[in-house]
Amino acid sequence: SQTVEVEEKCNESKEDSEDEPMIKKSKKEPVENEGKRRASIKGSSQSETVQKDHEHKQKSDLQCFECEYRSRSVMAWKAHLRIKHSTTPDLAGYLLRCDCGHESRAHEHSYKCPISNFTVIREGNGPIRRL
Known part of the structure; x- marks a missing residue:
C-alpha cells in the first residue's frame, strides 16, 4: 500500500x-x-x-532488394545494408519514400514527419556499389 x-x-x-x-x-x-x-x-x-x-509505424515495411530481409526501422535497415551487403543507401541507389511524398536517403525525415511510413525504392538500374 x-x-x-x-x-x-x-x-x-x-x-x-x-x-x-x-x-x-x-x-x-x-x-x-x-x-x-x-x-x-x-x-x-x-x-x-x-x-x-x-x-x-505499422505500415512501414522496409525490404532489402538483395535478400529477404524486412524491417520496420530505418536504422535497422541501414545497419543491415552496411553489415550484410557492405553498402549504404547512397552507394546502392536506394531512396526512402515517405507516404507524405518526401524522398531521401537519410533517416532524419522520420523525426520530423508525423506519418513517417517509408517504402524503399531503387533510383537506377545499374549495379550496386559496395564499400
Whole structure:
C-alpha cells in the first residue's frame, strides 16, 4: 500500500526560542487508493501514445532488394545494408519514400514527419556499389 508522509511538529528542547523553526519528524500512514489512481492514469496515457505511434509505424515495411530481409526501422535497415551487403543507401541507389511524398536517403525525415511510413525504392538500374 502507498504511504504518505505526514509532518508532525515536535518541541523536545526547551532552549529553542519561538522564532526558530520547529523540528519536523515524518510519520508514514497508509493511503488506500492513491497509488491505484496514479497507476491507472499513467498507464492509460502511455498506452494511448504507444497505440498512436504503432498505427503510424505499422505500415512501414522496409525490404532489402538483395535478400529477404524486412524491417520496420530505418536504422535497422541501414545497419543491415552496411553489415550484410557492405553498402549504404547512397552507394546502392536506394531512396526512402515517405507516404507524405518526401524522398531521401537519410533517416532524419522520420523525426520530423508525423506519418513517417517509408517504402524503399531503387533510383537506377545499374549495379550496386559496395564499400
